[in-house]
Amino acid sequence: MLVKDGRIAGAEPRRSPGSTHSKLLSTASEDDLKVANHRFEVVRRRLNGEPGLEAAPVPERTLRLWVAKYKEAQEHYGSGYLGLIPRNSQRGNHRSKLPEESRALLNQFIEQDYETLKQKSRFATWAMLLRACEEKGMVAPSYVTFCLAVRQRPIFESVLKRQGRRAAYTHEPFYWQLDPTTPRHGDRPFEIGHIDHTELDVELLCSRTGRVLGRPWMTLLIDAFSRRCLAVDLSFDAPSHRSCMMILRTCVERHGRLPQIIAIDGGPEFQSTYFEALVARYECIKKTRRRPRPVSVH
Secondary structure: OOOOOOOOOOOOOOOOHHHHHHHHHHOOOHHHHHHHHHHHHHHHHHHHOOOOOOOOOOOHHHHHHHHHHHHHHHHHHOOHHHHHOOOHHHOOOOOOOOOHHHHHHHHHHHHHHHOOOOOOOHHHHHHHHHHHHHHHOOOOOOHHHHHHHHHOOOHHHHHHHHHOHHHHHHHOOOOOOOOOOOOOOOOOOOOEEEEEEEEOOOOEEOOOOOOEEEOOEEEEEEEOOOOOEEEEEEEOOOOOHHHHHHHHHHHHHHHOOOOOEEEEOOOHHHHOHHHHHHHHHOOOEEEEOOOOOOOOOO
């Protein structure tokens, strides 16, 4: 009766920050996450005073805007990464108008003409791209679009191809190797975590049908300081970005947190846009272990 008469009313449901986080991430496209990942790396370097901004120059005004959006989202949502996600879904039809064949040719010219030891200027490469598009009867990208594509390229690989390994050294991703002889590193637990996969030397059978299921894969997340196994995931599927995201999910379920630095190898499963977005969303730093180089004997 009291409810019917309007004398008692339910409290307004509190809006959970987590629901806002989920909405912002779920409505972002893969291209949006790629842009956010690039912006996060640039902003992180600026806030930490790290080198690397020279190789992928961003106008100072734009950089200040990114930093402001990052800090605003950090205050409102507890995650600065969310402020760097483009709101393209809220701007109507904002899809790229550049045809796929033109986009492919643009990437080809960046890789084969701009990212070389000749160190050609952006304008010179763009002029050649413009001429090639005219000869093929294709839609040519604008100079602004070309420069944006250049800035979104991986910094280390771009400097390595244009200026050599010595110049790229300061931009090379930090790496760690974890094996039984490696001394513990990091200053505390949950500072550095290593993710790795291994195919187990065992074949499993179905208990009901007796059918051979094959050899499972095990994904591990190991703390570099304590050597504790923070999380483990078993699957019959070969390593993929799903394995990487599942191991992080398991770590959060068990410990309520993630390592500050996540060390990985150069496998393709770690290059997923969604994996990088997840790592950036929780303010983690992804570090790639360098693969061993062959030793030449003279």
